[in-house]
Amino acid sequence: MKQTDKIYVAGHRGLVGSAIVRSLQAKGYTNVIGRTHKELDLLSQQGVRDFFEKERPDVVVLAAAKVGGINANNTAPAEFAYENMQIQCNVIQCCHDFQVKKLLFLGSTCIYPRIAPQPIPEDALLTGPLEETNEAYAIAKIAGLEMCKFYKRQYGDDFISCMPTNLYGPHDNYDLEGSHVMPAMIRKFHEAKVNGAPFVTLWGTGTPLREFLYVDDMADACVFLLEHYSGEQHVNIGTGKEVTIRELAETVKKAVEYEGEIVWNANMPDGTPRKLTDVTKLHGLGWQHKIDLEEGVALAYQWFRENVEEARL
Ligand SMILES: NC(=O)c1ccc[n+]([C@@H]2O[C@H](COP(=O)([O-])OP(=O)(O)OC[C@H]3O[C@@H](n4cnc5c(N)ncnc54)[C@H](OP(=O)(O)O)[C@@H]3O)[C@@H](O)[C@H]2O)c1
Numbered sequence: 001m002k003q004t005d006k007i008y009v010a011g012h013r014g015l016v017g018s019a020i021v022r023s024l025q026a027k028g029y030t031n032v033i034g035r036t037h038k039e040l041d042l043l044s045q046q047g048v049r050d051f052f053e054k055e056r057p058d059v060v061v062l063a064a065a066k067v068g069g070i071n072a073n074n075t076a077p078a079e080f081a082y083e084n085m086q087i088q089c090n091v092i093q094c095c096h097d098f099q100v101k102k103l104l105f106l107g108s109t110c111i112y113p114r115i116a117p118q119p120i121p122e123d124a125l126l127t128g129p130l131e132e133t134n135e136a137y138a139i140a141k142i143a144g145l146e147m148c149k150f151y152k153r154q155y156g157d158d159f160i161s162c163m164p165t166n167l168y169g170p171h172d173n174y175d176l177e178g179s180h181v182m183p184a185m186i187r188k189f190h191e192a193k194v195n196g197a198p199f200v201t202l203w204g205t206g207t208p209l210r211e212f213l214y215v216d217d218m219a220d221a222c223v224f225l226l227e228h229y230s231g232e233q234h235v236n237i238g239t240g241k242e243v244t245i246r247e248l249a250e251t252v253k254k255a256v257e258y259e260g261e262i263v264w265n266a267n268m269p270d271g272t273p274r275k276l277t278d279v280t281k282l283h284g285l286g287w288q289h290k291i292d293l294e295e296g297v298a299l300a301y302q303w304f305r306e307n308v309e310e311a312r313l
Helices: 015-026 045-055 070-075 077-097 132-155 181-195 215-228 245-256 280-285 293-306
Strands: 007-010 059-062 102-106 159-164 166-168 199-203 212-214 235-237 261-265
Touching: 007 015, 015 166, 015 215, 045 077, 059 077, 059 215, 070 077, 070 132, 077 102, 077 132, 102 132, 102 215, 132 159, 159 215, 166 181, 166 215, 166 293, 181 199, 181 245, 181 293, 199 245, 212 215, 212 293, 215 235, 215 280, 235 280, 245 261, 245 293
Parallel strands: 007 059, 059 102, 102 159, 159 235, 166 212, 199 261
Antiparallel strands: none
């Protein structure tokens, strides 16, 4: 990749897309472009084709997707399947037709089998039944990942994929209906502190084990893969470290400086007992995360506090 290459980041305003734009610009890439959902609906095959015809990007990062929490996935599986498959087909085919020199496709560890070996190696993909709560999304994403492999195999296109673990940081989604566990906790503890509430209620038992990666670290890994990786298999992106949801809650409580109690609502689902990525391959390529959980949570909370107006609540 050259510093002057035209790099199109699809989904450039989302949690992942905005971090990748920051990382590319910080690394001296001067020609990074994006289009808002309003400017370019990636569900429109003609719209995507016209955009590629006009802009002719050299490199593409596909960080646009219909993303959501357990409730959203449960209530709208058809939309999650259709929208993600349509976006991927439109963008991947145009990347081929307009001969972009590199495409990075983003999967997510929630598309690995529900009961995968832990830590989860890349070749665990498609080896068992999926987590029901996000099956539609998972099948769509798996199709995207495999498409990149098939375009590389049939046409020699340099289309690569990565599989980031749970991410958090600036521009995250704080809407309690659709958000992931980390932003939900940051918002709940912040609002409890502001309102002087004596306790905060959190879902589940607090025992599940989870891995969290600060999104700017993830973006750094994505640019690293764009610059150094052309393999057919996707690459996990994570820290290789896990905490219990209870330990996460204590870390967020400390960052927010909330003095009250935590109450666990065990009637609410815990989700899969453990989800940790195997990052041997990524480490073998020469990349390691830099921002540990405590520092990352403090940075995420600082962004939330400074951007509460703009945050997706
Ligand atoms: N969040 C995580 O923890 C996580 C972990 C691993 C992997 N990932 C992967 O990262 C990718 C992005 O996720 P994210 O967390 O960054 O989601 P996000 O914050 O919701 O960003 C998604 C972006 O895609 C845009 N978009 C959606 N549908 C579109 C359409 N039809 N046309 C144009 N733009 C559209 C959205 O724009 P609007 O908001 O304007 O609709 C939004 O800016 C996904 O592929 C996901 O699998 C995320």
